[in-house]
Amino acid sequence: MPVTLVAYWLLPRLRNGIVAAASLVFYAWGAGAYTLLLVSAIAVNHAAGRMLDRIERHRKAVVVAAITWNLSILAIWKYAGFATEQIRALGLEGVPLVELALPIGISFFTFHHISYIVDVYRRSTPAQTSVVGFVTYIAMFPQLVAGPIVRYHEISGQLEKPVEGGLAAGFPRFALGLAKKVVIADSLAPIADAAFAPGAEMSTVTAWVGALAYTLQIYFDFSGYSDMAIGLGLMIGFRLPENFDRPYSARSITDFWRRWHMSLSRWFRDYVYIPLGGNREGPWKTYRNLMAIFILCGLWHGADWTFLVWGLYHGLLLVAERLLGPLRSRAVTLLLVVFGWVVFRAESMPVAWNMLGAMVTWRPGPLDEFVEHAANPQRLAVFALALVIVFLPGRPLGLRLESGPRPLRAAVTWVAAPYTALLVAAGTFSPFLYYQF
Structure with a gap:
């Protein structure tokens, strides 16, 4: 990262080439031979985009073929094992x-390719003529492996002209995300892992501690990655879309999905939900479309029954809100979301049912010994801090950090960043949760 940033600052006119080359090296470092899969997908989609720009006839056949190619890659590498x-x-x-083996970030770069092909087909934006520019869009290292999902029309202009940003705007946001990940999410991970282990003694106390620990872990882990990606993007002249807006402040499940992983929600809305008819063809087709979207959303996260059930669960909640009206309760919404995270995190549906059963019916017993061992005083203090942050009112810190008060930016830059760097150097860092998707 430092080498890439210095090269960009010294040779800003070569930005796209520097970012493209650095991104491919970055991916090859982590994915090895699977880089060939990424490069082949880039080549096919770049050629398809150029073809869509040049021809008038058979454009639909080209876009269908390109989307089929992209989905086939995803189906083979992500779902063939589950299907067999x-x-x-x-x-x-x-x-x-x-x-x-699942190639790193395959779900993300597949959705980037599909958004590009569809945007060019719809003539929302012209095709990217430069191979280097296209590689920069698809493989951009800040967001390549875990988002945010960037639709091509959102960033096409930035490939030609960098946005204002730089180190002063980007680094505090990057440091904030790193602190969310290393200080909070990684501290909660051992507690959640112990509670979700198949052999855990599932008392009601254990179940609720584990469920809440994972609820906080996944938010601070994934929103932390998004903050880091957005901060890095600003440092190299790209403004990536926001991905979180205090989702646990939502007052309905509909509101939650307007705040959680917003780039994924917008992608499904624009490229699946609206083409299916959205809510324009009566209530029953609207319910059908919602269920279809969330079945796909569940499967997008992984090839397992737990993800499919999680998607069905959220789809049914959204249909119920359409039928009965929104919840208008932050507490009830959060409770429903926590139940969903149990299914999402569990290694199997029996493990999920066991934990959910302990959460809704009283099972006496102490905290599981492995959970108790993981919940040392330092981690419990972080647990309490995370709960306080989640329940605070107002806008999320990250959305105001770039223009916020100087003491706030200074604290993130000069306190949070060095502290997290020490933790990483000490070997306490663990992979981001969304790497596996």
Whole structure:
């Protein structure tokens, strides 16, 4: 990262080339031979975009072929193993089990490619003629492996002209995200991991401690990554879209999805929900469209029954709100979201049902010994701090940091950043949760 930033500041006119090259090196460092998959996908989609810009006939066939190509990559590498497992579970033992390692960030760069092809097909923006510019958009290292999901029309102009930003605007946001991840999310991870372990003694206390720990962990982990990506983007002249807006302040499930992983919600709205008819064709088709979106949303996160059930759960909650009206309760909304996170995090549905059962019915017993061991005083203090931050009113800190008071930016830059750097150097850093998606 420092080498890339220095190269950009010394040679700003070569920004796209520097970012493109650095991003491919970054991906190859983590993904190895799977870089060839990313490069082949980039080549096919760049060619398809140029073709859509040049031809008038058969444009629909080209866009269908390109989308099919992208979804095929996702289906093979992400879902083939799950599909063959289910077929073998039906008794067809002769079907070979497909076992493929999941390429880093495949869900994110696939959605970037699809948004590009559709935007060019709709003539929302012209195709990117420069290969270097296109590689910069797809492989940009701040957001390549875990978002935010950037639709091509949102950033096409920035590929030609950098936005105002620089170190002063970007680094405090980057440092804030790193602190969220390292100080808070990584402190909560051992507690959540111990509670969700298949052999955990699932008393009601254990279940609620584990569920709340993961609820806080996933927010600070993923929003921390998004803050880091946005901060890095500003440092190299790109303004990436916001991804979180205090989601646990939501007063309904509809409101929650306007605040959580906003770039994914907007993507599904613009490229799936509205093309299916949105809410324009009567209530029943609206309910159908909502369920379809959230089944896809669940599967996008992973090939497992837990993700599918989680998507169905949120889809049913949104349909219920359409039928009965919004909840208008922050407490009830958060409670429903916590239940959903249990299913999302659990290694299997039996583990999820066991924890949910302990949460809704009283199961006496002490805290599981491994959870108790993980919940040392330092982690409990972070747990309490995270709860306070989540329940604070007002806008999220990150959205105001760039223009906020100087003491706030100074504290993040000169206190949070060095402290998190020490923690990383001490080896306490763990991978981001959304790397696996």
